[in-house]
Amino acid sequence: MTFDPETTTFLIAGPVRIHPRVLRAMSMPSLNHRGDYFHGVVGEIRELLPVLFGAKGRQLILSGSGTSGLEAVYSSLVPKDRRTLVLSNGNFGERTDLIVRRYSSSVTTISAPWGQPLPAEQVHAELAKGDVGAVCVVHNETSVGLANDLTAIAPAVRGSGALFLVDGISAVAGIPVEIEKWGIDAVVAGSQKGLAAPAGLALVHLSERAAAALHPGTFYLDLAAHLKSLEKNDTPWTPAVPLFLALREALLLLKEEGLATRLERTHRLAEASRAAVDALGLSLFPERRHASDTVTAIRNPEGLGDAELRKVLERQYNILVQGGQGALTGKIFRIGHMGIADWPDLLVTFAALERILGKAGRLPAPGRALAAIVERMP
Secondary structure, X not given: OOOOOOOOEEOOOOOOOOOHHHHHHOOOOOOOOOOHHHHHHHHHHHHHHHHHHOOOOEEEEEEOOHHHHHHHHHHHHOOOOOEEEEEEOOHHHHHHHHHHHHHXXXXXXXXXXXXXXXXXXXXXXXXXXXXXXEEEEEOEEOOOOEEOOHHHOHHHHHHHOOEEEEEOOOOOOOOOOOHHHHOOOEEEEEOOOOOOOOXXXXXXXEOHHHHHHOOOOOOOOXXXXXXXXXXXXXXXXXXXXXXXXXHHHHHHHHHHHOHHHHHHHHHHHHHHHHHHHHHOOOOEOOOHHHEOOOEEEEEOOXXXXXXXXXXXXXXXXXXXXXXXXXXXXXXEEEEEOOOOOOHHHHHHHHHHHHHHHHHOOOOOOOOHHHHHHHHOOO
């Protein structure tokens, strides 16, 4: 069949499928972004953001992708007079390292191989030296399908007095993010992941301590300027108005569903995906106990690369999943199941995978993957 973007089963690791209500919200005629109506929209979004973050605090909306939110946070909060500790075990951890090094002359990077957990003991040892002013970490590393265990480092970060700066782009509304319990000072969410809004907005939560520590960074992404404007439900620069309207609708959908319900559904989809992977005789890329609930990263079967697997899903079955990045290109494929993904998406995808593997003579038992999913459906 011919690939059709309007009817595809869309399970990449973000952006994710968008609800029709959210799509319709963007069809509003042009608005005056300095007028009362739009100020009312911003006010509604501000009231809804605690639903997304599961916590109250200083919360901002930035026009720009999730990376813009990271640059805003790092440029405004990375200390000038103390070391910054960067933790990395995937593609997006490496991106954090690149951004932070633009704004700090003293950076220590602790790395683990892609797909392996962060070495908490090394983190504790660096923090014990007493000169670390900020710790930067990716909570959910979609490049390898791994969720980093922040509970293993949060007490040590809090005890050191360092700012805890978290890339939560694919974590927020996908896996539990305990902002207050873990003492997170800044966390960045992306509109296009667990929230299931269009790509192009970054949402930032700041603790009171972080808000007090802001210093000038980039001009456009100056968080202090955004906070000041938000006091009047305004933005310092021209915002992406249609995306704000879509964001409001996506937040309303999340409120209607409930954050806990969305997290539970995402978890159940992840558990079903992992069971189906086992039934297909395939293997996860990360250590299973650290596997992400928002995206499942699967090793390609020996002898079957993107052309024989992922591209067949797209061209013959109108199903989109994602390939590997960097050194993992052609070695893994990734199935995203966050946002508004649901059971029919998994059933269609794994039925097609069974067919592809069956034709290649690589299917252990027909129907077993689908049975594994059905057994875990509510």
